[in-house]
Amino acid sequence: MTDTWLATLITDTPQAGFELAITLSRRGVKYTQPDTEVLKRLRPEYAEDAKALTAASQVVAINFQTIAAANNYWRK
Amino acid sequence: MTDTWLATLITDTPQAGFELAITLSRRGVKYTQPDTEVLKRLRPEYAEDAKALTAASQVVAINFQTIAAANNYWRK
Amino acid sequence: MTDTWLATLITDTPQAGFELAITLSRRGVKYTQPDTEVLKRLRPEYAEDAKALTAASQVVAINFQTIAAANNYWRK
Amino acid sequence: MTDTWLATLITDTPQAGFELAITLSRRGVKYTQPDTEVLKRLRPEYAEDAKALTAASQVVAINFQTIAAANNYWRK
Amino acid sequence: MTDTWLATLITDTPQAGFELAITLSRRGVKYTQPDTEVLKRLRPEYAEDAKALTAASQVVAINFQTIAAANNYWRK
Amino acid sequence: MTDTWLATLITDTPQAGFELAITLSRRGVKYTQPDTEVLKRLRPEYAEDAKALTAASQVVAINFQTIAAANNYWRK
Numbered sequence: 001m002t003d004t005w006l007a008t009l010i011t012d013t014p015q016a017g018f019e020l021a022i023t024l025s026r027r028g029v030k031y032t033q034p035d036t037e038v039l040k041r042l043r044p045e046y047a048e049d050a051k052a053l054t055a056a057s058q059v060v061a062i063n064f065q066t067i068a069a070a071n072n073y074w075r076k
Numbered sequence: 077m078t079d080t081w082l083a084t085l086i087t088d089t090p091q092a093g094f095e096l097a098i099t100l101s102r103r104g105v106k107y108t109q110p111d112t113e114v115l116k117r118l119r120p121e122y123a124e125d126a127k128a129l130t131a132a133s134q135v136v137a138i139n140f141q142t143i144a145a146a147n148n149y150w151r152k
Numbered sequence: 153m154t155d156t157w158l159a160t161l162i163t164d165t166p167q168a169g170f171e172l173a174i175t176l177s178r179r180g181v182k183y184t185q186p187d188t189e190v191l192k193r194l195r196p197e198y199a200e201d202a203k204a205l206t207a208a209s210q211v212v213a214i215n216f217q218t219i220a221a222a223n224n225y226w227r228k
Numbered sequence: 229m230t231d232t233w234l235a236t237l238i239t240d241t242p243q244a245g246f247e248l249a250i251t252l253s254r255r256g257v258k259y260t261q262p263d264t265e266v267l268k269r270l271r272p273e274y275a276e277d278a279k280a281l282t283a284a285s286q287v288v289a290i291n292f293q294t295i296a297a298a299n300n301y302w303r304k
Numbered sequence: 305m306t307d308t309w310l311a312t313l314i315t316d317t318p319q320a321g322f323e324l325a326i327t328l329s330r331r332g333v334k335y336t337q338p339d340t341e342v343l344k345r346l347r348p349e350y351a352e353d354a355k356a357l358t359a360a361s362q363v364v365a366i367n368f369q370t371i372a373a374a375n376n377y378w379r380k
Numbered sequence: 381m382t383d384t385w386l387a388t389l390i391t392d393t394p395q396a397g398f399e400l401a402i403t404l405s406r407r408g409v410k411y412t413q414p415d416t417e418v419l420k421r422l423r424p425e426y427a428e429d430a431k432a433l434t435a436a437s438q439v440v441a442i443n444f445q446t447i448a449a450a451n452n453y454w455r456k
Binding site (some may be wrong): 306310311312313314322328329330331332333334335336337342346347349350355356359362363366367369370371373374 | 393394395399402421426427428429430431433434435436437438440441442444445448449453454455
Binding site (some may be wrong): 011013014015018019022046047048049050051053054055056057058060061062064067068069074075 | 080081082083084086087090100101102103104106107108109114118119121122125127128131134135138139141142143146
């Protein structure tokens with residue numbers, strides 16, 4: 001992939017950091033399966049399965065650890 | 077999502093931090109599946125499956141790591 | 153939940169910290185499934201399944217990381 | 229459990245630390261299923277399943293992170 | 305393996321770090337299954353399974369934690 | 381086990397550290413299933429299953445976190 005999608009881990013707020021964690025999690029999928037059509041086809045199966053949703057939330061949690069540390073936990 | 081739901085990682089007590097970890101875990105699910113009706117439909121299947129409950133507890137544990145570090149472990 | 157069950161992450165010994173990690177892991181389950189009757193019903197299925205037991209031990213390990221860090225690893 | 233089995237996280241060598249990580253992993257199982265007879269019965273199923281063995285190795289890896297940090301990575 | 309494929313964890317940008325995390329994740333697979341033909345055969349099954357893609361994204365997230373810390377989160 | 385197989389976490393290069401992470405991951409399996417014959421028998425099932433390979437790569441990633449921290453990320 002040649003586009004720039006991740007220039008910094010720094011965000012203004014924890015919520016923006018959480019949303020960046022979601023972006024990282026999706027990019028992790030996209031590097032393995034770059035075909036958007038396949039990803040769209042898999043989506044219903046995925047988004048209606050309780051265990052798959054928990055697994056997705058776990059990847060977000062791991063990426064959020066990284067981003068929160070990068071932002072020094074947005075401490076004032 | 078345009079509402080603000082995560083303004084800070086700082087909480088008064090470890091227990092409030094644990095409850096925030098639960099909020100983060102649920103939000104991680106909701107970003108993938110925003111349809112509340114679908115989530116309600118999945119809930120029974122989910123909340124009565126021992127492995128799914130353990131997986132949910134694991135996501136909470138990972139998010140609690142982040143929040144506990146943010147709060148410097150609520151050390152006095 | 154309105155009762156106070158987590159006032160501090162600090163414990164006197166590593167073993168007490170490990171036991172607190174177990175408490176956190178169980179609470180993570182209980183926030184998702186607060187019905188004690190359901191949890192009791194799920195228990196046999198759970199406690200006699202090797203993979204479920206390993207998964208439970210993993211959640212404890214993650215929570216123990218947090219508690220051990222909070223206690224500065226009980227170094228003298 | 230009233231016996232003392234975890235008095236310190238400090239070990240002389242990395243290898244002793246790895247072995248302590250195994251002890252922690254097994255204790256995590258034992259707190260959920262204290263019945264030794266059940267654990268013995270589950271063992272063959274468990275120890276001959278490639279995925280279960282990998283899952284066990286993962287719990288050890290997580291506990292080893294904690295113990296290695298406690299020992300400041302046994303740096304001289 | 306005798307070739308050098310990992311000389312440093314330092315990268316210029318977070319995105320290059322994320323891509324290095326993907327390399328590490330693939331190498332972790334390749335050390336267990338070095339036969340490229342087998343890996344190619346497994347790929348379709350893998351890249352079209354929602355849970356397998358999430359699992360892959362999780363390994364990337366864990367490796368990205370390591371690389372982000374190594375780079376001090378690319379803070380200026 | 382009475383042989384010494386882990387005398388230090390310090391390695392000269394990141395790649396040697398990654399290879400040590402693989403050793404730790406295999407040892408984690410071997411402590412649970414010391415019988416080499418069983419491990420050999422399980423191998424084909426294991427090394428030709430995409431999810432099992434990802435799970436193995438995840439354990440390596442966790443152990444690599446530990447080793448990379450021990451080596452202060454091989455920063456110059």
